[in-house]
Amino acid sequence: MAGLIALMMAIMAFFLTLGFSCFLMRIINKATSLALALVVALIVYYLIPI
DSSP, rough: HHHHHHHHHHHHHHHHHHHHHHHHHHHHHHHHHHHHOOOOOOOOHHHTTT
């Protein structure tokens, strides 16, 4: 019985970790795309006067 509960807790922890890593990856993806857009905007901003 205790083994079953431990197994269920392990599975729940696994899914929680999976969901959290997906959430984190989504945030990181948004941050990187935002940073890339910022870099491109800065490059364009510096290239236009030339």
